[in-house]
Amino acid sequence: MAVEPVSCLALNLGADHHAIDDALWPGRLVNKGMRNSVISRTRSWLGRNADGEAYFPRVQHTGDSRYRLAQAVTCDWKTFQNFARTGLACHDEDGELALRRALALVRGRPFAAIDPHRYVWAEPAVQGEGAAVR
Numbered sequence: 001m002a003v004e005p006v007s008c009l010a011l012n013l014g015a016d017h018h019a020i021d022d023a024l025w026p027g028r029l030v031n032k033g034m035r036n037s038v039i040s041r042t043r044s045w046l047g048r049n050a051d052g053e054a055y056f057p058r059v060q061h062t063g064d065s066r067y068r069l070a071q072a073v074t075c076d077w078k079t080f081q082n083f084a085r086t087g088l089a090c091h092d093e094d095g096e097l098a099l100r101r102a103l104a105l106v107r108g109r110p111f112a113a114i115d116p117h118r119y120v121w122a123e124p125a126v127q128g129e130g131a132a133v134r
Contacts, residue, residue, distance in 0.1 A: 002045040004119065005038060006056075010075040011125045014066040017059075023121035039067070046073065077125070080105045 008023045009015060015023070021030040024038065039056075046055040046069075055070045062068055080102045087099030110126045111119045 002038075002042040005042045006046065006069065006073070007075070007119070008121055009056075009067060009069045010073065011077065011122060014062075014064070014068045016066050020067055026120055076105050077110070 004024060005020070008020070012019070012023075017032075017035060020039075021028075021035060024030075025034075043054060043056040043058075048054050049070070049072060053070065055073050057068070057070060059065055059067055083098045083102035083105075087095045087097075087102060089095065090098065111122050
């Protein structure tokens with residue numbers, strides 16, 4: 001279950017507990033213990049960096065009581081966005097290379113292999129990703 005909360009947080013920078021509940025358990029009433037159990041397992045699964053800082057900090061340490069991943073945690077979508085931004089800004093060989101690197105990350109529709117009833121929260125991001133590639 002840790003992959004889904006990490007994916008959700010990677011695509012939605014900063015989420016409160018209501019957003020986490022709605023994303024991971026749509027339409028269900030979630031108690032604090034259930035959420036905290038999943039969050040705790042996810043935090044353990046991600047671990048810590050060499051300095052001992054959690055890749056998934058406790059909500060009390062975020063400054064705004066929102067769940068978020070450390071900046072060191074990244075995903076293909078963020079990498080794609082960075083390459084695309086660079087490629088579109090530079091009208092030279094470096095820009096072309098950045099765009100090629102962005103497109104090399106595209107391997108079909110995001111989340112296509114997952115049960116369609118899961119990851120419903122990702123649909124707006126999937127639509128945005130598709131538009132970015134077109």
